[in-house]
Amino acid sequence: MENVIIIGSGPAGLTAAIYAARANLKPILIAGMERGGQVTLTNDLENYPGFPDGLGGFEMYQLFEKQAQKFGTEVVYDVVTEVDLTGEVKTVKTSDKEYQSKVVIIATGSTPKKLDVPGEKEFTGKGVSYCATCDGFFFTDKHVAVIGGGNSAIDEGLFLTRFAKKVSIIHRRDQLRADAILRDRALNHEKIELIWDTVVEEIKGKESVSELVLKNVKTNETSTFPIDGIFIFIGHYPNVDLFDGQIDLESDTNTIKTNHRTHTNQTGVFACGDVQDSIYRQAITAAGSGCQAAMEAEKYVAELEGKVYPAKK
Ligand SMILES: Cc1cc2nc3c(=O)[nH]c(=O)nc-3n(C[C@H](O)[C@H](O)[C@H](O)COP(=O)(O)OP(=O)(O)OC[C@H]3O[C@@H](n4cnc5c(N)ncnc54)[C@H](O)[C@@H]3O)c2cc1C
Structure with a gap:
């Protein structure tokens, strides 16, 4: 049983991985077909804080991934093909493996039309x-x-x-x-x-x-x-097909419905980044919500393990 499985290797997923790894949750991140996500489509990111001379999108991905791995994230270069997020134990299948996890963080992004x-x-x-x-x-x-x-x-x-x-x-x-x-x-x-x-x-x-x-x-x-x-600007497709019938979506934008703390309608499932954001869609906002999702995940796992609310003797 894993603690946290993160789906997606864009700024949201990799930031969630950095935070979850530093909280000792030993996250597994499944990268998907677009390693690094949408930022890798641009050569010049000039608005990400901390890089006054700008940086390339692929370079940003490599730095994010290095940082996530440094703290113990296992990055799996595969695609999630099926999920069951409805029970307390979540199942995530890739093309050659099946994982069970306490938490799933969805960071599958969106695709501009x-x-x-x-x-x-x-x-x-x-x-x-x-x-x-x-x-x-x-x-x-x-x-x-x-x-x-x-x-x-x-x-x-x-x-x-x-x-x-x-x-x-x-x-x-x-x-x-x-x-x-x-x-x-x-x-x-x-x-x-x-x-x-x-x-x-x-x-x-x-x-x-x-x-x-x-x-x-x-x-x-x-x-x-x-x-x-x-x-x-002819629209975006949030990458949500995988979660059809399990995760509630916003009716107008088709993004994943979350509360302000990245919780979805399924307990133990959090969503961050462009897949739940139809407004800002920036690397920094995706990274910010990835951080939130990991901190919520940490809290949830701790509650499950009885660390926060231990049973009275
Ligand atoms: C051309 C372009 C230029 C941009 N320039 C900038 C910029 O200069 N500054 C800025 O701040 N923002 C920029 N953006 C926006 C920024 O890239 C996005 O807001 C950001 O990447 C969203 O991050 P994310 O992690 O939510 O999703 P994404 O980056 O979309 O990543 C989604 C991830 O999910 C994975 N995934 C999807 N389905 C599956 C699956 N079934 N199994 C496993 N993994 C899966 C994909 O492989 C990918 O790794 C740009 C976007 C584009 C398209």
Whole structure:
């Protein structure tokens, strides 16, 4: 019987591992297919405290993992395929092993929805971004495109006007889904232009993005559009399929429902990072909630073992 199994090796999972290991819980962390999580998709993290010169996402992952292992975390390079989180003893299956644990910490993150067009993958981190807070600064005085028409696209588009000289919001419909207040701000903003009924067919460039191929969905006309960067905000998929029917989700965002102390609806199961956060989605907030989850786990295990509330003699 393990004390704690952590699912996911992004900032949330690895921070939970550091804290759980330092609490002598000997955690097992199952890394999943994307070792290091979403941060490894970026070469420049400039907003993580403690690194004034910035650091690469993969480098950050290696440092986090080293620190977790130093205190006794066992990192398993496998994927969780099945879980049973409903009883006091939790079962976690990977492709070749089955674990039993007192606690499970879910840190499976989320995946930004992709346009799935040629050039998107190739230029991710080289002009293609899914996070204005993370990358907006790199586009100071540049012309950027924002794809999407919902609240997050408009909100992020407005945020980008702080840096970019021009923001072109490209939307496949002829009206925005975003709330009226955001809509009005965007429509009246001097740096923002709206391009309606249009989809991106291809992202082109050499070292970095320099051009989009656009198609008007009403006329079927295609055109090229010179651009310095493209921010894609068409939604996120929280990675929750594994927990279907066992863990309650938020109805609007599909993120895992937790209380302010990372507890899910199942006793002994905690969730942290982007899988339970539809708002901030940053490495630092993921790491912060990973810390919370591990501290809650420690308390829970101690309670189970009767350390906190020993039976009266
Ligand atoms: C391109 C890009 C650039 C970014 N830049 C910045 C930035 O500059 N600064 C910043 O603060 N934030 C940035 N972010 C956001 C940041 O990366 C995320 O907020 C953060 O990684 C979330 O951490 P997490 O641990 O919650 O989840 P994730 O990083 O998404 O990690 C999820 C983990 O779960 C694992 N997993 C999923 N399913 C399973 C399974 N079945 N079994 C086992 N493991 C599983 C995956 O392998 C992965 O390791 C960026 C995001 C992107 C996409």
